[in-house]
Amino acid sequence: MLNQLRGRTFFLIAFLAAGFALAPDSFAQSPAGPTSNATIDEPNSNAPLTITLQDALARARKNSPEYRAALTEYNLAKEDRVQGRAALLPSVNYNTEFIYTEGNGTATGRFIGANGVHEYVGQGNVHQDFSLQGIADYQRARAAEAIARARSEIAVRGLVVTVVQSYYGFVVAERKYSSAQRAASEGQHFLDVSQKLEHGGEVAHSDVIKAQILFQQQQRDLREAEMDMNRSRLELAVLLFPDFNENFTVVDDLQTPEPLPGYTEIQAAAARENPELRVAMGTLRAAGREVSAAWSGFLPTLRLDYFYGIDANHFAVNQFDPVSQMPVHNLGYGATATLQVPVWNWGANRSKLKQASLRQEQARVELSFAQRQLLAKLRTLYSEAQTARAELDSLSQSTELATESLRLTTLRYQAGEATVLEVVDAQNTSTLSRNALSDGQSRYRVALANLQTLTGTF
Secondary structure, three states: HHHHHHHHHHHHHHHHHHHHHHHHHHHHHOOOOOOOHHHHOOOOEEEOOEEEHHHHHHHHHHOOOOHHHHHHHHHHHHHHHHHHHHHOOOOOEEEEEEEEOOOOOOOOOOOOOOOOEEEEEEEEEEEEEOOOHHHHHHHHHHHHHHHHHHHHHHHHHHHHHHHHHHHHHHHHHHHHHHHHHHHHHHHHHHHHHHHHHHOOOOHHHHHHHHHHHHHHHHHHHHHHHHHHHHHHHHHHHHHOOOOOOOOOOOOOOOOOOOOOOHHHHHHHHHHHHHHHHHHHHHHHHHHHHHHHHHHHHHOEEEEEEEEEEEEEEOOOEEEEOOOOOOOHHHHHHHHEEEEEEEOOOOOHHHHHHHHHHHHHHHHHHHHHHHHHHHHHHHHOOOOHHHHHHHHHHHHHHHHHHHHEEEEEEHHHHHHOOOOOHHHHHHHHHHHHHHHHHHHHHHHHHHHHEEEEEOOOOO
16 A cells, blocks of 8 residues: 555655656747747748729639630720820921032032031921811720720620629539439438338339439539539639639629619610610711811822021131121021921822722711611510529529428338338439529620620619
8 A cells, every 4th residue: 555655645745747858948939928829820821812893803803815816906905096186286306417429619519409518307206287187086086986986895704704704603513413413312312211111121123223314414513513614614714724723713703693673774774884885886986087188189288397507617606707707607597387288189189089988988877777786686685584593583482392202202201101212302302403594594694794895884
């Protein structure tokens, strides 16, 4: 007894000594904080990137070559407008010239076109043209800029439709893969139930065979769903990432459908924000400016030039004239005015005017057609969005009913009150209803995106 007591006392002392020995190291780490937590809190570089629809749209705008091409065309048209405006304003240039003439013993040299053997020209020139052509060109550049802006908006809205289709196509593919996994699990459970009932002598072997066939079909469907999901992921990755990144996930927000405005509001937005209509109107304006430019060929043009600087035999502000023996001041100015009046050009101006008039008439016809086409497309797309929205509640209710029907049918089969065909039909109906709900929710989002190509965001 005494030996046991001594042994316990020795063990207790050794334990306390070890605790005090370890305590300083433990407390020494506490001011800096635990190093293990810092390692845990570091973000995992291999974690998938979570992308929302807005993130996907922003990434697609950076990487889409079609959208970038439309944006480049708009920027080029904007620079054309800047150049057209600059052509209407006075320009200032500085000209430097040296003319050397072979001498013949006189002050002017051999060529009478020169004002001396050596002639130096250094002048600033202010130039201005006055013509209807320049004004028409500037107005035509403004109309072309408006057209390019509208076409860039068309490209943006078309890109939105493409991204929405790919984004929610991937969401639906993930859902269908999950639904296929669930169906395979239900098929495995039904196969187990049928085998147990067969062993108990409650069902025939044909039920087990039917359950095996169903399970094998569900396994094939699962592999097909996985392949579709991977394909959808790759299609979306091409749109979003310049380096083809596949390590990402998307946010499934199909459960919260966006509201659909009334048709009157949609019609007003389409009349105000439709880019295709703006393209047709801009084309008509540009054609009108071409008519004005063609008329300018029948009108006179005025050109003004003002020069200030040096045009002398020496490149200097002041020089000594050996003839008059007096100093000469070389700085001076001069001005020219040129009026050009068209007289005869073999009908070229009249032909240009006829061409411009024909283009204007064609643009007027295209504008009328664009207006009619807008009304037809607006009604069609709104009807499609309205139908897709109305079907969501029905699809959701059908999914809930199919799930409950499968549960009850399986229980009835276990109780011997249902046949194997009823269970198979209930499982297929449950899978189809889940997939139909996903397709319906995606269809509504795509229908809204198509409608917004005509109206803009609402």
